[in-house]
Amino acid sequence: MTDERPAAATQERPHLTTDGQDFKQLTKAALAWLQHHQGTINALNVYPVPDGDTGTNMVLTMQAAWDEIRDSPEQSVGQVAHQMAHGAMYGARGNSGVILSQVWRGFARGLDEKQAYGAQDLALAFQEAQATAYKAVVEPVEGTILTVARAVADAATKAAQRSNDLLHVLEQIVFAAHETVMLTPSLLPVLAEAGVVDAGGQGLFVILEGMLRHMRGEPIAEDVELAEPMDLVATGLAPGETGYGYDVQFVVIGQDLDVDVIRQRITEMGKCPLVVGDPSMAKVHVHVPDPGVPISYGASLGSLHDVIVEDMQAQYRDFIAGHRAPLPASPGGQQGESTPEIGVVAVVMGDGLAQVFRSLGVSAIVDGGQTMNPSTQDLLKAIESLQAEKVILLPNNSNVILAAEQARKLSKKPIAVIPTRFVPQGITALMSLSPQADFETNVDAMTSALDEVETGEVTLATRSATINGMKVANGEIIGLHNGELRTNGKSVEKVVTALLTEMHAAEGEIITLYYGEAVSEQDANELADLIQRKWPEQDIEIVAGGQPHYHYVLSVE
Amino acid sequence: MPEQMRSRGRIEVSPAAIASIANQAVLTCYGVVGTADRDLAAGIAGLLSPDSKRGIEVHVQDGQITIDVYVIIEYGTRIAMVAHSVMNVVKFSVERALGIPVAEVNVHIEGLRVSDID
Numbered sequence: 001m002t003d004e005r006p007a008a009a010t011q012e013r014p015h016l017t018t019d020g021q022d023f024k025q026l027t028k029a030a031l032a033w034l035q036h037h038q039g040t041i042n043a044l045n046v047y048p049v050p051d052g053d054t055g056t057n058m059v060l061t062m063q064a065a066w067d068e069i070r071d072s073p074e075q076s077v078g079q080v081a082h083q084m085a086h087g088a089m090y091g092a093r094g095n096s097g098v099i100l101s102q103v104w105r106g107f108a109r110g111l112d113e114k115q116a117y118g119a120q121d122l123a124l125a126f127q128e129a130q131a132t133a134y135k136a137v138v139e140p141v142e143g144t145i146l147t148v149a150r151a152v153a154d155a156a157t158k159a160a161q162r163s164n165d166l167l168h169v170l171e172q173i174v175f176a177a178h179e180t181v182m183l184t185p186s187l188l189p190v191l192a193e194a195g196v197v198d199a200g201g202q203g204l205f206v207i208l209e210g211m212l213r214h215m216r217g218e219p220i221a222e223d224v225e226l227a228e229p230m231d232l233v234a235t236g237l238a239p240g241e242t243g244y245g246y247d248v249q250f251v252v253i254g255q256d257l258d259v260d261v262i263r264q265r266i267t268e269m270g271k272c273p274l275v276v277g278d279p280s281m282a283k284v285h286v287h288v289p290d291p292g293v294p295i296s297y298g299a300s301l302g303s304l305h306d307v308i309v310e311d312m313q314a315q316y317r318d319f320i321a322g323h324r325a326p327l328p329a330s331p332g333g334q335q336g337e338s339t340p341e342i343g344v345v346a347v348v349m350g351d352g353l354a355q356v357f358r359s360l361g362v363s364a365i366v367d368g369g370q371t372m373n374p375s376t377q378d379l380l381k382a383i384e385s386l387q388a389e390k391v392i393l394l395p396n397n398s399n400v401i402l403a404a405e406q407a408r409k410l411s412k413k414p415i416a417v418i419p420t421r422f423v424p425q426g427i428t429a430l431m432s433l434s435p436q437a438d439f440e441t442n443v444d445a446m447t448s449a450l451d452e453v454e455t456g457e458v459t460l461a462t463r464s465a466t467i468n469g470m471k472v473a474n475g476e477i478i479g480l481h482n483g484e485l486r487t488n489g490k491s492v493e494k495v496v497t498a499l500l501t502e503m504h505a506a507e508g509e510i511i512t513l514y515y516g517e518a519v520s521e522q523d524a525n526e527l528a529d530l531i532q533r534k535w536p537e538q539d540i541e542i543v544a545g546g547q548p549h550y551h552y553v554l555s556v557e
Numbered sequence: 558m559p560e561q562m563r564s565r566g567r568i569e570v571s572p573a574a575i576a577s578i579a580n581q582a583v584l585t586c587y588g589v590v591g592t593a594d595r596d597l598a599a600g601i602a603g604l605l606s607p608d609s610k611r612g613i614e615v616h617v618q619d620g621q622i623t624i625d626v627y628v629i630i631e632y633g634t635r636i637a638m639v640a641h642s643v644m645n646v647v648k649f650s651v652e653r654a655l656g657i658p659v660a661e662v663n664v665h666i667e668g669l670r671v672s673d674i675d
Contacts, residue, residue, distance in 0.1 A: 092635040095642045099587050105633055135672055136631035138584040138591060 014165035015215060017116040020080035024069050026211040027084055031062045032220045033210025034203065041206065043462065044199035053399065054199035057094030061101060062207065064091020076115045081108035081125075096200035099133060099145045103204070106132025119169045123160035126153040126173070143188030145200040151180035152208065167215050174212045177205040195465035217267060219285065245270070246291040247310040252282045254302020262301070269294050342439055343388025346426055347374055347400050350517065350547035353423060360430040363388065374400065379407035383415065390414045390439045392446065396426040398483065416443040421483060422455035423514065423545070424555030454503040455482055456554035458495055477551075492551055493530060500531065500554060508556035511538050514545030515552055527552070570655055572615035579613045579624050582650035588639030591629040593667040612667075621660040624651065628664065632671040640664040 018026070034041075034055075041055030068087025074080050085104040092101040110128030111117055117125065130153040133146055140146050155176030159169040184198035185191040191198055213220050248270075252262075257279050270288035282301075286294055291309045298304050346357045349368035357365060364382040366374050383391050391413055395404040398421040408415040416439070420426040429446040437445070457480045464474045472478055472488050479487040479499035487498040505511055511531060515524040521544065528540050545553060583589055592612025614625040624647055630639050644662040651659050 089633060089635060092638050094638065095587055098634050098638045098642070102631075102634065136590065136634055137587045138589065141585055 014163075015167045016164060017118050018077060018122075018166060019116040020072070020074045020077045022116075023077045023080050023084075024072065026214055027062075027066055027069065029214030029220050030207040030210040031059070031066045033213060034059050034062055034206050036220070037202075037206045041199050041203050044196045044202060054094065054096045054203060057097045058100055058200070058203040058207075060093040061088050061091055061097035064088060065101075065104065067091070076113065077117050078108070078111040078114040081111050084108070096145060096203060099136075099200065100204065100207075102133045102136050103129045103145070103149050106130065117166075119160040119164045119166055122166065122169055123153070123156040126156040129153065141188065143184040143186075143191060143201075144198050145204050147184065147187060148177050148180045148198075148201040148204045151176045152204075167212075170208070170212045170215060174205070174208050177201075177208050181205050193466060195463055217263075245287055245289040247285075247287055248291045248294050248308070249283075249285045250295065250298050250307040251305040252284065252298045252302045253280065253305060254282075255280065257282050257301060265297060266294060269297075341389050342433075342435075342442060343383075343386035343391045344394065344430070344433065345379065345382045345386070345391055346394040346430075347379070347396050347404075348423070348426075350545050352544040352546035353514065356427065356543060356545075357394075357430070360427065361433055361435075362394070362430065368397065368400070374403065376403045376406040376410065379403060380411060383407060383411050383413060388413075390416075392433075392439075392443065393417045394420045394426040394429060396420050396423050414439070418443065418446045418450070420450060422457070423547070423553055424453045424455045424512065424557075425450050427555070428453040428557060452557055454508070454556040456480065456496075456499040456503050456552075456556070457483075457550050458492060458499065458552040458554070459550045461488070493527060496527060496531070496552060496554065497534060500535070500556065503554065503556045505531075505535050505538060505556050508538060510541060510555075510557050511535065512541040512543060512555045512557075513552055514543045514547065514554075516545055516547045516550050518548075519551050524552075570657070572617060575615045575622065575624070575651055575655070576613040578651050578654050579615070579626065579647045582646045583613070583626055583628060583643060586639065586643045586646050588631050588634040588636075589628050589643060590631050590670045593627045593629050622651070622657060623661040623663070624659060625663045625665060627667045629668045629670050630666055632669040636666060636669075640666065 038055040038059050041058065042053040044054065065084045065088035068091075069080055069084045072080060072083055074083070081104070085101065085108040088097075088101040088104045092098045106129035107125045109132065110125030111121060114121055126149075130146070130149040133149050134140055137146075152173050155172045156169055159172035163169065181197050181201045184201050185196070188198060210220060259278070259282055262282055262284065266284055266286050270286045284294065284298060288294055295304065295307065295309075343363045344361060345364045345366060346362045347366045347368045348354045348357050354365045354367075363386055366378050366382045368374055379393065383393070391411070393404045393407065393415060395401045395417065401417065401419050401421070404417045408417050418426075418429050420429055428449050432445040432449040433442055434445070459478060459480075461472045461474055461476045461478050465472055467485050470485060470488065472485070476488050477490065477492055477495045478485060479495040479502070481499060481502050486502045487495055489495045489498070500511065513524060513528055513531070515521075515527075524542055524544075528542050532538075532540050547553065580592065583592060594611045612627040614627075616623045616625070626643055626647060628643065630636055643664045647662045648659045651657075
């Protein structure tokens with residue numbers, strides 16, 4: 001790290017020490033920030049050895065670490081770090097979680113029994129963290145969390161030699177972590193081929209960045225994605241004694257404004273303060289129980305502009321209301337009542353698709369969320385909510401099959417998981433569901449129906465990559481056949497026709513087009529016309545799927 | 558001995574070769590600090606000796622490959638997670654190298670290495 005960045009101009013005084021309670025807040029911020037990035041980290045997960053989802057695993061590990069200390073009144077930072085490492089060790093999920101737990105284990109050991117740490121202590125703790133992390137493997141793989149942990153330790157040591165300001169040290173740590181994450185593709189060929197950085201390394205960077213944001217007073221928790229599992233997000237949003245209060249933002253235009261003074265006053269008023277600007281203009285953001293206080297203060301300084309006040313309590317209520325998974329079966333559902341002994345739980349994303357599945361006799365829908373990554377817990381809740389004695393589970397995504405299998409093992413009810421990897425497979429399986437037949441017969445029929453349908457998915461490439469020798473540019477339209485990348489191009493029409501050809505549409509009878517939330521009905525109809533002209537023999541069906549990310553999901557049967 | 562039929566002849570892979578691949582994979586598994594003999598007493602020598610294949614047993618029956626892995630794990634890691642990772646990595650590495658499915662990977666934890674007590 002040759003170019004030293006200047007320490008943030010935002011601080012009032014150097015942060016010299018961090019005690020146990022401060023460290024708790026840092027951990028909490030790290031968890032919330034990691035949750036916020038969970039989806040993006042999961043998306044980096046290309047390592048061919050299945051590790052579930054790295055982002056999710058790291059969140060669950062940090063969650064366990066936080067749970068261990070959240071109620072701790074301990075003042076000693078050494079003690080809190082030991083407790084936190086203990087939580088991470090016992091709650092470690094996946095390979096990335098195990099490595100992370102060792103990082104914290106070493107970190108805690110490095111702090112020993114200290115009451116509070118300063119810059120030198122922090123550097124020593126990160127040195128011990130990387131040493132401990134490396135010790136637990138015979139042949140360390142570089143280009144992973146381990147490499148990032150070592151870069152962090154080196155940066156911390158260097159920075160602590162120059163400054164005793166913890167904010168400065170943490171900044172250098174975060175820069176080093178970021179730079180090293182960017183280097184991971186050059187260290188690990190599998191990353192370079194997929195055109196991504198290492199997911200675990202990115203996770204560690206995000207954790208440290210969350211801590212830095214907390215120290216700088218930058219916002220973290222209020223913009224946590226709503227698609228995350230509720231019990232996790234709720235932690236990030238945990239209300240203070242006064243509930244969630246109000247999110248207040250405004251711009252002050254005046255003369256000779258002293259940004260540092262404004263920041264200090266705003267910081268005293270509430271949480272998540274953020275003040276930036278110059279002598280002529282300042283932008284203010286803060287969470288307060290009474291929005292009048294910061295606004296009056298702002299008005300005393302100059303003229304107010306772009307005032308935004310949001311009721312976070314109401315946002316939280318809406319969020320909770322929107323997250324009451326699983327949705328109960330619609331009363332009077334066509335087939336729901338005729339098969340009381342068999343219930344079907346399906347994981348679906350998109351309102352339209354949920355509707356389709358319900359109309360085909362699914363009794364509970366688990367919302368897959370933005371990333372189709374529901375927890376085993378979500379599935380179990382849905383299973384237990386049903387009256388049915390036996391339950392059939394449709395994961396509808398290869399990433400969900402493991403969680404579904406886990407739910408099957410944990411549930412007291414007899415459960416069958418039909419390994420549906422795609423939505424059309426789920427729908428085809430449901431077509432074979434017969435209310436008259438018994439559980440085993442239905443399971444057999446549904447499972448053997450899976451091969452009858454070909455699935456195509458059309459989406460945007462979110463990064464440039466070379467996969468199976470195909471070069472794909474970021475932002476290009478790509479087509480997947482049964483989950484394998486097959487075609488790419490600039491226009492949706494071209495990709496759809498190429499994909500349907502690949503799917504042997506000419507040999508099928510019905511082509512179904514499920515259009516996503518980003519596609520208008522008119523566009524879908526136009527595309528259907530085009531398909532009909534090209535495949536005049538086949539029946540074309542159009543369904544408003546409302547799924548995120550995927551413009552179209554296609555099926556040929 | 559597992560074999561793959563090819564139009565020009567037969568390719569046979571010996572269990573020892575499979576064990577080498579598996580051994581290499583095991584040593585990159587996070588949390589594994591060594592392989593060990595089935596008998597721990599004899600296995601101490603196998604600790605930290607990457608060339609050793611003593612900790613791997615490969616059985617082939619009716620064309621099905623079963624691999625038994627005997628490992629020493631770092632004390633303080635979550636053992637179940639490390640063991641799962643060993644299963645995945647060994648299965649993946651052998652299948653990628655040979656193109657033959659591995660039926661089972663059994664992980665036997667022969668000991669824990671205690672490097673520090675926290």
